[in-house]
Amino acid sequence: MIRPSFPAALLVAAALTAFGSVAWAAGKIFPYPYVQEDLPNGLRLITVPTGYPNIVALFIVVSSGSRNEVEPGKSGFAHLFEHLMFRGTKEFPSEKYQAEIKDAGAASNAFTTDDFTAFHTTFSKEDLPRILSMEADRFQHLEYSPEAFKTETLAVLGEYNKNSASPISKLFETLRATAFTTHTYRHTTMGFLADIQAFPQEYEYSRQFFGRYYRPEYTTIIVSGDVDAKRVRSLVDERWGAWKRGDYNPEIPAEPAQTAPRTAHVDWPSPTLPWVVVAYRGPAFADTTEDTTALDAISRLGFDESSALYQRLVIQDQSVDALRANPPENVDPELFTVLARLKDAANIPAVQKQMIAAVEGFATTQVDAAKLNVLKEHIRYEFALQLNNSESVAQTVGQFVALRRTPESMNRYYDEYAKLTPADIQRVAKKYLVEQGRTVVTLTSAGGTR
């Protein structure tokens, strides 16, 4: 979720109070001065000195996620590749890489989403040169044997297995497969189970995947914390400068327009509480129109703890024990979703009806301007509370970099939020939150009442 913001006055106060005198460009929302530069090979570097002492957070974003898995039978590959990146190189075999990470006392991990894969490491500032070197080495010279590849595919199957205990994974797997027929968002980031089980035979394809996407033009390095931008640039030039640009551009199939509502149901094999997810085909992330901010506002005004629906279903009649909405914030058009867990499957029809009415009501009734102003205040403080260490600064920047490859996107997005009006929200709701773009998926225990 994108959840940052900052009004100018608060921002300056915060920056000055927390970090003494901080040079800060007037009118910008992001409180930290940052340097964004491109190497000749297309690699982008963003350095964010935060004023927090000693610690450096490195966040490397590769613009390759499950969205890029265009070939049939190859779902889950971006995520598998996140794993393979820890399998080592000639210079730093896996054991040596891990030994260096241990020696640096670093916390290191990675994750994959629909649109990108991120590798993040947090460590003491004196270890920046060696960590940047090791990262440069594995991004350019990853080498793993067919045997190591096969073993790693089993760790991914293990990940699927541990996730499979939760009905939420299955619910969203089904939602994606129902709401999308063509676009790669049809599968989740984990991928289809059958594809995961076939991974061990795909060594050659994995090399091809690496050759396509682990390239400078797909990669952005974010370094935040106790750092100097010039020094970081010179380290990056030295270790990443020789990395060769690639030439691959995937053709992501466009999803055809949805013309009628869809439904699906999941029978869960063991006892659980019922779930309902109501989803609508939404737009791609936008930072220069009100589409994304309006849907974010709807997700909060309609379904946050203070909302009328939450109060009715969770606090008063208590038929629901969890309710939340998520706006689409992806590179390509994705889903606006509202998710509820019910206490009794008998209430599914009634609750589902109220969820739909709450969403689609935004198209017919304008939101209260005072409530929208309270929301804007909420969002500003939420952002202030979020940026409480260098790691979360890097992560916040990373979310926007994954979408637009620049922290400027954050400034644009919050400018849009500040301008948002009740009429904007209604206009966006009318465009996207409509019956013909709706998909509803329910999940109940097998044999239980629906």
Add this chain to the structure above:
Amino acid sequence: MKHLPLAAQLAALLTAGTLAAAPKVVELPGKSPLVTIRFVFTTGAAADPAVKPGVASLTASLLGNSGTKDLTYKQVLDAFYPMAASVGAYSDKEMTTFVGETHVDNLDRFYAIMRDMILHPGWSQEDFTRVRDNAVNALRVGLRGNNDEELGKEELYNLIYAGHPYGHEDLGTGPALEKMSVADLQAFYKKHYTQANLIIGLAGGYPPEFLARVKRDFTALPEGPADSHDFPAPAAIAHNRVTLIQKDTRSVAWSLGFPITVKRGDPDFVALLVMQSWLGQHRSNCRLYDRMRELRGLNYGDYAYVEYFPHGMFTFEPEPNIARQQQIFQIWIRPVEPATATFALRLALFELDRMVKTGITQEEFERTRSFLSKYVNVLTKTKSAELGYAIDSAYYGIPNYNEYVKTGLAKLTLDAVDGAIRRNLRAENIQIVGVAKDTEALKMELTVGAATPMHYNSPKPQDVMDEDKIVEKFPLKLRAEDVTVVPVGTVFEGQ
């Protein structure tokens, strides 16, 4: 207490031989525009009356998720909304924590509500019913239904501590929660929410006069008494024993362990931290992870602990303020394919056995020590975590945690680590918990003692194949009567 540096404060506390007179205070003042408030009561599930398991946890949940005497819960939520603030409440065996974070702009308004949630709860029946339903669902659905790993980890503690004040799930049991009333919670609150049990924690850019106000307000609580945390030792485990929880699931989740007598502050603690990091550093490369996942592809990860660490599948760093006087050594084996379940268990025990017998090498010791002396900073990267650790340090009677660990590591030797391993750990007399579908077949495999060979999808080096020949026959020493099968529907359904 004035705005002394933390080390000085803790020194003062320690000089007194115990925590300072109630209410105790831990402060980390700073220039940040954010303020963190932690109210920690040194009470929890260990104080649950035998017939009311879960009352401590439910009391904390109700206070943290309901209205006050002046505000309905809706009004509380509406008031917090523009501040993007909330109060978190959680409870463990010996500690119950209320934590809030706010921008200093909103401190007065935020604090006034948070204070009233704790000092003047609304006790509304409507809030109670909602929060109790949540607890029942967290137990029966969240834990038992949807999270095999956490189910195994939690049940491991409940089995090890059977008959002990720690011996029930913090959330309670289904039947006990269903019978519970607001009056039960009020009785618990009255007895245990005392000044003698309270530690006030403040961090960030709050004004200097703020502490005095907080201290004054909290004199509204009864003065005492403080909970006693002088617990008996758990019953000895005479031989390996297994509980298999039967449920419809794809894979097999294992947890295993036994009680240890070492806690934070004890002489062997830092040595055991090195052991823990080497054998099973949480969500990171470590011996178990390397041998089980990286080399053999058995699962998603394998870790070891000497302190309680709940929700490990959702978090990389442990939550502070779950301090305990008694801990267990634990190995967490993430879900494995059923066909390799017994082999995975054997491999974990084989690695434990090897470590107990031969210790670790000088090089491994030095690398792990170097890692921990820096990694400890990552644990306290936010003010809220730093404050939580400082409160725990006051509770355990140790200096600032980072300094305590770094100083301990600097003095540590390989011999001390190996000695601590030999003194405190073992590869026998272990409680094992498995969550699996085909429990009868698994029970048979565990007790018959036949080899359970591993089959790979790719060639392995000869040394691994040779090791597997030993592992596949590693003696589990389990008789039929040592393995109990329970249907998942019966877990947490006792009194």
